[in-house]
Amino acid sequence: AQSVTQLDSHVSVSEGTPVLLRCNYSSSYSPSLFWYVQHPNKGLQLLLKYTSAATLVKGINGFEAEFKKSETSFHLTKPSAHMSDAAEYFCVVSEGGSYIPTFGRGTSLIVHP
Amino acid sequence: EAQVTQNPRYLITVTGKKLTVTCSQNMNHEYMSWYRQDPGLGLRQIYYSMNVEVTDKGDVPEGYKVSRKEKRNFPLILESPSPNQTSLYFCASSLFSSGTGEGELFFGEGSRLTVL
Numbered sequence: 001a002q003s004v005t006q007l008d009s010h011v012s013v014s015e016g017t018p019v020l021l022r023c024n025y026s027s028s029y030s031p032s033l034f035w036y037v038q039h040p041n042k043g044l045q046l047l048l049k050y051t052s053a054a055t056l057v058k059g060i061n062g063f064e065a066e067f068k069k070s071e072t073s074f075h076l077t078k079p080s081a082h083m084s085d086a087a088e089y090f091c092v093v094s095e096g097g098s099y100i101p102t103f104g105r106g107t108s109l110i111v112h113p
Numbered sequence: 114e115a116q117v118t119q120n121p122r123y124l125i126t127v128t129g130k131k132l133t134v135t136c137s138q139n140m141n142h143e144y145m146s147w148y149r150q151d152p153g154l155g156l157r158q159i160y161y162s163m164n165v166e167v168t169d170k171g172d173v174p175e176g177y178k179v180s181r182k183e184k185r186n187f188p189l190i191l192e193s194p195s196p197n198q199t200s201l202y203f204c205a206s207s208l209f210s211s212g213t214g215e216g217e218l219f220f221g222e223g224s225r226l227t228v229l
Contacts, residue, residue, distance in 0.1 A: 009153075034217070043117070043203060043220030044156075090155060099144070099163065100171050101218070103155040 002027045004093045006104035014112045019063075019078040021107045023091035026072060033074045034092040034101075035065055044090065050074060061085070086111045115140045119204050119221035126194055127229050134189045134224050136204030144207045144216065145187040146171065147179065149200040150223075156203065162187055194228040201225050 007022040025031060032051045036044040048059025055067040065076045074091060088108050094101040117138045126132055138145065146161035148171075158171030162181040176198055178190040187206075191198060202224045207216035 036218075041222075043222045044205075044218070045220070046217045049217065099146075099161050099169070100158050103148075103157070105153055105155040 002031065002093045002095050002098065002102050004091050004102050004104040006089075006091050006107050008107050009105065010108045010110065012110040012112065013081045015083055016080050019076070019081045019085065019109065021076040021089050021091075021109065023074045023076065023104060024072055025074060025091070025093045027093055027095050029095045032094045033065075033067060034094070035059065035063070035074075035076050036090045036092060038088040038090065038106075040087070047076070047089075081109075081111050083111050083113065085109055115219065117204055117206055117219050117221040119202075119224045121224060122222065123225050125227045125229065128195055129193050132191050132194060132226075134191075134202060134204075134226070136187045136189065136221060137185050138187075138204075138206040138219070139185065140206060140219065141184065142206035142208055142219070143184070145181070146205050146207075146218075147177070147187070147189045148203045148205065149173065150203060151200050159189070159202075191226075194226075196228050199226060199228045 003026045005024045034049045035047040038044045047063050048057045050057050050067045058064045063078045088106045090106050091104040092101050120135050143164045147159040148156040150156050157173045159177050160179040162168045204221045205218040207218045
């Protein structure tokens, strides 16, 4: 069985400071892991994905995430936040052979000027 | 432009009045799915389809029906809507059919449904 926990429902940062959005997962098989971003009144857009290749994954808009099997984590980071990064972020796990990806409950990123 | 199109984007209806939310994709994807998004719960899958005439239940299928008669279309049907189906609905498609779980999901912009 698969599950995912986003450890923070809200994260607030100042523009220009680092961003850390935390995600822990549980999976019985080698999982694929994703981060999606949802801007207000929009659908979700893929930021990045891990599919058993490099453990450090780079995505769009300067985001990256590191797959840590020993910690069952897939935290999303960005060195310097921009106002346009304010959005809802979802961590998603999908086991091989599963057609039902599991979404985390989301983390709302707030960026202050 | 590659896209997933949902209609209507906004709908207010009353309990028991059948409605259909349409979804169409132009990427020739085999896999399509429906999700509902509720505050604090993230997205939960309602139904998915691996190909034409192949559909299966997701995590929260009760009160919903789907059909997949054409590859590009995957309508969501609420035969007798109830207030607990008030939600934001998303359709998504993917080259997911290999079953590896690796495929990126492409989402529509959502349909906000209110059932009074």
